[in-house]
Amino acid sequence: MDWRDTGILLCTRRHGETSAILEVFTPQRGRHAGVLRGATSRRIAPILQPGAQLDLSWRARLEDHIGSFTVEPQRSRAAQAMGDRLSLAGLNAVTALLAFCLPEREAHPRLYTRTEALLDLLGQPDIWPLAYLRWEMALLDEMGFGLDLTACAANGSNDQLIYVSPKTGRAVSASGAGEWADRLLPLPPVMLGLGRGPDDEVLTALSTTGHFMHSRLASALGDRPLPSARAALVDRISRQAAG
Secondary structure, eight states, rough: EEEEEEEEEEEEETTTTTTEEEEEEEETTTTEEEEEEETTTTTTTGGGTTTTTEEEEEEETTSSOOOOOEEEEEEHHHHHHHTTTHHHHHHHHHHHHHHSSOOOOOOOHHHHHHHHHHTTTOOOOOTTHHHHHHHHHHHHHTOOOOOBBBSSTOOOSSSSSSETTTTTTTTTEEEHGGGGGGGGGEEEOOOTOSSSOOHHHHHHHHHHHHHHHIIIIHHTTSSOOOOOOHHHHHHHHHHHTTT
16 A cells, blocks of 8 residues: 655654654645654754655555655745744644644545645744634634534524624624623634734634633543643733733
8 A cells, every 4th residue: 555645744753763653634644644764864854843844655565554654855844933932832733733633544635725824824923823713713613613603593693793602602692692691702803704813802712712622622532631732822822912
């Protein structure tokens, strides 16, 4: 069995003296692992940074074997990530979340395209928080836990949508909230695609998506805790918002 594809490196772990097990995200093969021989060599080691774009060839005797990779670099994102702390935190959060939640060997081409576009924005801290929020909402949707923000769950109206139900993930209007308003999650305009998405509004939105990342996504994966890299990114955005 063999295939060739492009992919984003999510993480590596040491395997023996000179090899490593790579986890990559590819458009056609999804999250896929394989052994890379000679991963500690001076030629290969510098390119094995999370977020790197790689040309991948995978081969195994049987399809269900872990198999082995050969790789060639397409482009590195290390320079952009190391340029500022927000970019580094963002790269770590994206790769950690993908490694955490993607089913092994299940294609998610739309999410791959969005992820590639997001990582190409590293180094642009003015627009990255909003781009990340939109990516996180797409991640929830791709994993089957998307929010329905089209109309009020209580009365069907699409006016004054300012809340999200923490149970259903559906929008709720100001008039439809009634006595339950204090139990609902905030729905800032940026989540509806409105406005320019200042950092403080993005933070409010991330508190809402974070609820569903914990209560739905992580719960569906056996109540494993979300990667700490996400919290580190939210903290970094908070620091940027505070100036």
